[in-house]
Amino acid sequence: MLQDDLLLIRKRLNAADTIAIFVHTRPDGDSVGATLALGWALEDEGKKVEFVSEDPIPERYQFLFQFTADGKDPFIPAPVHADCYVVPDISSPDRAGAYFLDHPEIQPDICIDHHISNIGFAKLNWVESDNPAACCILTNIMLKMGFTLTKRISSALLTGIITDTNSFSNSNVTTDALRLAADLVDNGAELFKICRTAYKEHSIQEMEYWRIGMNHMRIEDGMAWSYILASEREAAGIESDETSGFTSYMGNTTGIKTSVFFTETDEKKVKISWRSVPGYDVTKVAVSFGGGGHKAASGATINGPIDQAMLTVINRTREMLF
Ligand SMILES: [Mn+2]
The missing domain is CATH 3.10.310.30 (Diaminopimelate Epimerase; Chain A, domain 1)
Known part of the structure; x- marks a missing residue:
């Protein structure tokens, strides 16, 4: 992936007024973490963001809602005013739910993903198939694009990394993932709390x-x-x-x-x-x-x-x- 692509992604985000960011159907921690992290970073820069999820967000990730402005679930089932569409952790349009299937005229603008099966369906595709989590990729590229990783953004990103790596126990975990996670903890993400709530606790x-x-x-x-x-x-x-x-x-x-x-x-x-x-x-x-x-x-x-x-x-x- 070229630095030029990252510049194009940054430019596309800068040019947008309202950005819709999608989780995938049956959302997991990586999907929810990536969507909230990027959305909050854009909100911090004054952008309007629509958090989109066709399915309800599982209870184990809802502790992240404490970091929204009103403490409530920010997700809506479909975009309303968006002029830019971002699909993190999503390998094909159907994984975002019915929206892009019902609106074939809309091509997602930016995809950031780590699935080997990603079909490159967005206008700008940033895919690292050997990366253990979309939230690892995002941590890296959000820093490169000049976003500030605040406590809430770091918490969302660490949630994705912990859940998608099974708490750093999968065979594809890299030293890079471990170092990025340490940086997120330095930024205020609470490792123990996130592991307990998003990963270990059962209903x-x-x-x-x-x-x-x-x-x-x-x-x-x-x-x-x-x-x-x-x-x-x-x-x-x-x-x-x-x-x-x-x-x-x-x-x-x-x-x-x-x-x-x-x-x-x-x-x-x-x-x-x-x-x-x-x-x-x-x-x-x-x-x-x-x-x-x-x-x-x-x-x-x-x-x-x-x-x-x-x-x-x-x-x-x-x-x-x-
Ligand atoms: Mn993932």
Whole structure:
């Protein structure tokens, strides 16, 4: 990426009156942190900013709202007055929700991303696919563009770095990421508080999910799997069909090569989530069921009933990987 590109990004932001910044659908910490950090930096320079999210911001990131002017959630579902569109941590237009699909005449102005699958859909694209977090990229380039990283901006950026690196434990964490994080703590970001709130703390619903998952878990020949029924989710008051990290948790068990979690959806379909250690490519199993994903993390949705689905999927996973 050339310094000239950074100059173009800075010029485009300077020229705008109202800048819309989007989080991606099902927003995570990196997405929320990047959007708030850049938005606040622009507000500090007197720009009007529209924070856009089609989905609600998960509760674990809402502590960042204490730093908004009125202490309230600043996000709106779609832009209103924007003359510049920024999409951080977003690899393709659909990841921003329906807005750019419904308005094909609008091309996002600036994309800042770290996904290897980024398709370069904005007018200006700053993509570092080996960078562990969009918030790492932003920390770096916001400093280069002359923005001041205040306490609230540093808190938002550190939230993204901690959550996207799994608290600096992923294989792609660089010394650069560690140094940038230290600088953000120097600027007033509260490491312990952010780790606790955005990363470590679970809701009671998530614990319910794990309790049910633990109860149903089976371990056999290097595979661990479990499930949750729609009726169990309803009884426990669990609204989401996300596995709340339980598939990874099973997959981190010593000796386990592949973990699989089955969620019976409200429509009696079965959502499958695979995780695996290096050497076990779960994408090909997921693709054989009409799904997809990454070598180490994939998913698919198939028809029930769940008993039959589990039997078929576990057998095929064993045949294809072991
Ligand atoms: Mn990210």
